[in-house]
Amino acid sequence: MIEAQVSGLFQTPVYVTKLKKEFSKEEISFINNDKVDIQSKLNRKMPGGNFTSPNKYILNEKIFKNLKQEVQLIVEDYFDRIVSLPDDITPYITQSWLTYTESGQYHHEHDHSNSYASGVIYVDCHKTLDKIAFNNHGYNMIRPQPRVNNIFNSSMWVMPVEKNQVFLFPSSLSHFVPNIEGDHSRISLAFNTFIKGKVGEYKESTELFLK
DSSP states (O other): OOOOOOOOOSOOOOEEEEOSSOOOHHHHHHHHHHHHHHHHHHTSOOOSBOEEOSOTBGGGSGGGHHHHHHHHHHHHHHIIIIIOOOTTOEEEEEEEEEEEEOTTOBEEEEOOTTOSEEEEEEEEOOTTTOEEEEEOOSOOSSOOOOSSOOTTTOSEEEEEOOTTEEEEEETTSEEEEOOOOSSOOEEEEEEEEEEEEEESOTTTTOOEEEO
8 A cells, every 4th residue: 555645625515504493484484485475476387497586685685684694604714714804804795686496497507707716505305315416627638437436536436415505615616406305395595605895905906906
C-alpha cells in the first residue's frame, strides 16, 4: 500500500442544517392556501415541471417574520464559516419564493443569477424518496467510467433531504430535483442572498460599494 495524502483543492461547499422550530400551523395554512390559489388560477395540474409562488419575496410576508430572522442567522453563519467576510460586509436575503412539486414532477437543472449563495428550506417532503442533485460542469473532455463514485470523480452528486432542513450553496452551483416518486407532494422555500458593504481597494482601482 502506497502512503499518500489526497487533498481537495478549491472545494464547493454545500452547507446543511435544520430549523430550530417546525413550521407553525398558521405558516403551513398560508403555504397550502398559496398552493391552492396557484392551482385554481392555472385551472389544471401542471405536467412535467413544478410551479412556484407568484410572490418572489415570500419571506417578507408578516407571517414569516420569525422564520426570516432565523434564516438570516443561518445565512450569516454560512458566510462566516465559508466566505469569512470582513466585519464591514454583511450578507442578506434578497428574493425568496415557494416551490410546489407534485408526484411525477421535477425541477429542471438551473443555477441562480445575481446571487452570491442560494438556499432551500424543505417545508414538506418524503423522508426517504426526495432528493436534491448537484451537477459538476467542470473540465470533462476525457471521462472513463469510475469503478466507484466519490467526491473527486463524480459529475453529479445526489443528497437526501428532510423536512425542516436548510441547504445553502454557491449560486453558481448547478442543481435540480429528480422526478418525485410515489404519491406525495414536495414543498420547499428557496431564497437568494447577496452582500452589502465595500469590496475591493481604492488604490488598486477595484473599490466597489454595494448597498
